[in-house]
Amino acid sequence: MFSIIITLHLLGVIVWVGGMFFAHMALRPAAIEVLEPPQRLPLMKRTLDRFFPWVWVSIGLILASGYGILIGILGANAGIHVHIMHSIALIMVALFCYIYFLPYRQMGQALQAGDLPQAGVQLMAIRRIIGINLILGLVTTIIGAAKPF
Structure with a gap:
């Protein structure tokens, strides 16, 4: 049972952290190099439209499996890590919820209204917070890999 739970946990992490890494380190810089804001902003919005449902699934997997491991398997034996x-x-999760319910929605509204500067401001806020979440996700991955359960 533990191997199934940890596999689901890791799949959630791979999708979320890997997706953030790809978007932050590859997609966005490439889009900046070849697209002007009128094309780049809708591309980034559509990318997030496709990625964010997977983040919700990942969050569900990570939290459910994480609590399964913490409460159901480790209990009082859980280490500080x-x-x-x-x-x-x-x-x-809190940072993602903030992104999803505020700047992401505001970016979509700005794009629908044709307000590219405001959409750009919201995308910049999303990018910054995703950068923070990416660092947190990588640090958490290192902690998980470095400390055995």
């Missing part, structure tokens, strides 16, 4: 990973995960 598990509690650190749990705390970081909750911060990451």
Whole structure:
């Protein structure tokens, strides 16, 4: 049972953190190089439209499997590294919720209204927070890999 739970946990992490890495380190810089804002902003919005449902699925997998491991398997034997990973995960989820319910929605509204400068401001806010979440996700991955359960 543990191998199934940890596999689901890792799949959620791979999709979320890997997606952030790809978008932040590859897609966005390439889009800036070859597209002007009138083309780049809708591309980034559509990319997020496709990525964010997968983030929600990933969050569900990560939290459900994480709590399954913490409560159902480790219990009182959970090391400090598990509690650190749990705390970081909750911060990451809160940051994603902020992105999703504020700047992402505001970016969509600005694009629908044809307000490219405002859409750009919202995309910049999204980019910054995704950058923070990417760092947190990578740090959490290192903690998980470096400390055995």
